Amino acid sequence: MPNTIADGGIETALEERLGQSLREFAAFELLETEAGRAALAEYYTPFIELAIAAEFPIALDTPTWRASSAWGDVLGYDAAALARLNRSAVEFVREVASNVDGNATLTVGGCIGPRADEPVEGEFMTAEEAEEYHLPQVRALAAAGANRIGAVTMGYVNEAVGIVRAATRMDVPVVVSFGVGADGLLADGTTVSDAITEVDRATNEYAKGFMVNCAHPSEAAKAIGNLTTTDRLAGFRLNAARHDDDTADSPEIFAAQLLELRELAPRAQLFGGCCGTDVPHIAAVAAGLAADGDE
Structure with a gap:
């Protein structure tokens, strides 16, 4: 894969740039109204335009970080509604890109977030529980044609394993992105190096790669400073x-x-x-890559 830019922090950008009020930080609800879809299109469009102008491929995640059953229960969406919205999200991102420029080099990631933002000991799912919990969302995103599943802000190993196994069942590529704290560790205290090793061991290295997200670059540096190998860091x-x-x-x-x-x-x-970033941040990233000759 050539160097690729992604979008920014969708939820914070929707609230801060576009004036949206997101219940439980759930951007997928915007797909339900014309005004909401217009706001989402206004969010995605400048990233696509930037990628075209800078001549970089772009990876856009669907606005479905909250579109799983535990959050659906809180927000009032049943399984059928969530499946419909997950499918619609993939179609929507492709439609926005097509409206900007049908020749944009686009990867659509079906975004899946954690069941709980701050999981604590005693509330962690087993890998088997996580697989069954996340399978309906993986199935819907895969059926809609997502290029890959993006497991985002994963805080412990078993949940990541479960999503990778669900992606395996649906025969769809998956990338796991770990969220880390100020100490560079996952919520369960695991290092990124150990988490990658454990997920790969439990899934026969099915994931296409791993990422770090929802941390400052200085915190990400702590997280990956002890990696025994960087081959799997995407x-x-x-x-x-x-x-x-x-x-x-x-x-x-x-x-x-x-x-x-x-x-x-x-x-x-x-x-x-991720959080607090928007088009100017990604424009600066693209400029930095171009200056280094990484177009």
Whole structure:
């Protein structure tokens, strides 16, 4: 895969740039109304335009981070509604890209988030439970033609294993992205290195690769500083601010720190944003890649 840019932090951008109020940070609900779909299109469009202008492929995740059953229960969506919305999300992202430029080099990631934002000991699912929990969403996203499943902000190994196994059953590629804290560790205290090893061992290395997301570049550096091998690290989607400091870096500083991670992960090829990032941050990343001759 050539170097590829991704979009930014969809939920924070929708609220801060586009004035949307998201219940439980659930962007998928916007697919239900014309106004909501217009806001989503306004979110995605400038990233697609940027990728075309900069001549980079782009990977866009669907707005379905919350579109699984536990969050559906909180928000009032049954299984049938969630399946419909997951399918619609894939179709919507492709439609937006087509409306901008049908020749854009686009990868659509079917985004799956964790069952709980801050899982704690005693509430972790087994790998088998996680597989059955996430299977309906994987099935819907795969049926709609997502190029891959993106397991995002995973906080412990068993949930990641379950999603990879569900993707295996649906014969769809999957990339696992671990969320880490200020200490560079997963919520269960596991290092990224050990998490990659354990997921690969439990799934016969089915995942196409692994990422780190929802952390500041300095925190991601801690997370990958002890990797025994970087062969499986595919990229980063990171925050503009640290967990313990709300001060956001400028797009230029964010991009420089993000791209410095290539020294620790030379095989990483996907670069994008998470919380607090938007088009200017990804534009700076694209400019940095181009300046390094990585078009």
